[in-house]
Amino acid sequence: MPKKKITKSVYLKWYEDMLFWRKFEDKAAALYIQQKIRGFLHLYNGQEAVLAGSVFAMEENDRMITAYRNHVQPIALGVDPKKIMAELCGKVGGTSQGNGGSMHMFSKEHNFFGGHGIVGGQIPLGAGLAFADKYLETGAVTLTYMGDGAVRQGSFHETLNLAMLWNLPVVFIIENNGYAMGTSVERTANHTDIYKLGLGYEMPCEPVDGMDPVAVYNAVQEAADRARSGGGPTLLEMRTYRYKGHSMSDAQHYRTKDEVAEYQKKDPIGIVEKIIKDKKYASAKELEAIESRVKDLVNDCVKYADESEFPTADNLYKNVYIQDDYPFIKTF
């Protein structure tokens, strides 16, 4: 497939989308402090270019699956963000009606297959989605995301081997944000070029500037084309950075404020904003209008989540089995 042109409207969409994701996550952090969101909360701030560039490369029926830093991916695929905020708050209006919470967003309608809490557990699932698409000849490609920490799990290596053996239409995308929780990449292996792990399986692999949506798009488009045309899997290492802690409870003693500031100079939203301004794609007034829309939509999300109810107690039993009369054991 020829590369899509990155036009003015693409830049403007990227800008508005990424800004919205950033503000959505900031609001989630605020709600966490207010204790409206509980449990764990892992924010995507800083990594937005990976998602923006990837989604631009996806076709209608392509699939996406990721780990637990997963609030904004379904939004990018078309899920109503209000439902994501409601899920974060544990409300019935949420994507999983309050069953999943922060780490478990899903949308069958929009081909978003989660939202998975166990590091590396989603990697074989992604290959499995691709296995089904190959078997059923749907032509769809699966983008399977993971963090840099996940590549040290056995599930990663077993899946890379099987995906090559069975020539599955899947793109493995490592979001290398430098840290597996508080442990830097250098402290998890004797090598740091993670993409090279593909070489052992003879899988096409490359590092990508994960702060630049254009670089991400080009790499994912090429990999998706390869998968779609029967060329099998690709391993991409997106070199990115997260501005926030691993989760809300992370004091971030493992890195310096200077390091964070250094990466923020390469901020993907800043990069796109600069292009828009340099090329005069939008006036200051138009950019203000985008900011205002983003702010309003974030507020709408909070309002919807606030107004939605917690699930009633009987819902605990509703979605454990698809069998509707499963005889649960009930104790005193």
Next chain:
Amino acid sequence: MGRVIQFREAIAEAMSEEMRRDETIYLMGEEVAEYNGAYKASKGMLDEFGPKRVLDTPIAELGFAGIGVGSAMNGLRPIVEFMTFNFSMVAIDQIINNAAKMFQMSGGQFNVPIVFRGPTASAGQLAATHSQAFESWYANCPGLKVVVPSNPYDAKGLLKSAIRDNDPVIFMESEQMYGDKMEVPEEEYLIPLGKADIRRAGSDVTIVSFGKIIKEADKAAEELAKEGVECEIIDLRTVRPIDYAAVVESLKKTNRMVIVEEAWPLGNISTELITHCQEHAFDYIDAPIIRVNTADTPMAYAPTLVKEFLPNAERIIKAVNKVTYRD
């Protein structure tokens, strides 16, 4: 019309019949295709269905179990064979954290119609790592169903139901049952999950068991019958969900119960049944319920140690004599 077939043939027939009626079903596992199954439970299936639907995997249980679950989220109905459930321990993350949880975590969007099947428990002198019974481990986990047939007829009817089930099913066989023979109908039949079977009717004592170890209960019942003690043997067939009603009904008739289970004693199906009976049938129990389980140790290698480890007819007879106050 019936004909006598082996347990392994019943398994292959169940899978093949279901695969003929539903193109989305496929089988994968170690040695299932070209080798015809490590225990020949998939004999002839590669020839009939081809390599797209009968797939040999490398020795990578975590990886292929996860691919199975993922494919089940996206339109397929996989049968994943473990050469033994001892090896499912390296895949257990995919079973417990993904297969069992997906429907709830996704708020009912993604069910996982998958069957994980293979032999469980001991099979001769295979020592500690190859002799473990994980029925009660899997049965402990909400989201799964756990089926443990004890004969070829049940195996075929239950496996067909398991494959058609839309929830994840753990289906546990035994290396020591694959050669068992029994008359099985030519025509199609299904056995519903969650229903126990009265394997032998009797009025003096209830013996509850499941899986291959139930054959020790059969032997014990034969011996006891010679002494005029009539045992009723209940084959649970499914250990999640458990057919409690069948157990309680029998207990109400006999008032005495022995549970035979090849499993470590701490928190197993036996303890669950005892709890249930004292909660729901306290007034019908005339003697403390006794369980005959494995030793509270890993199984060791030497024949003397295997004998010490496993439940057997001799111990079951002792237990029956105790609950009937004949000791």
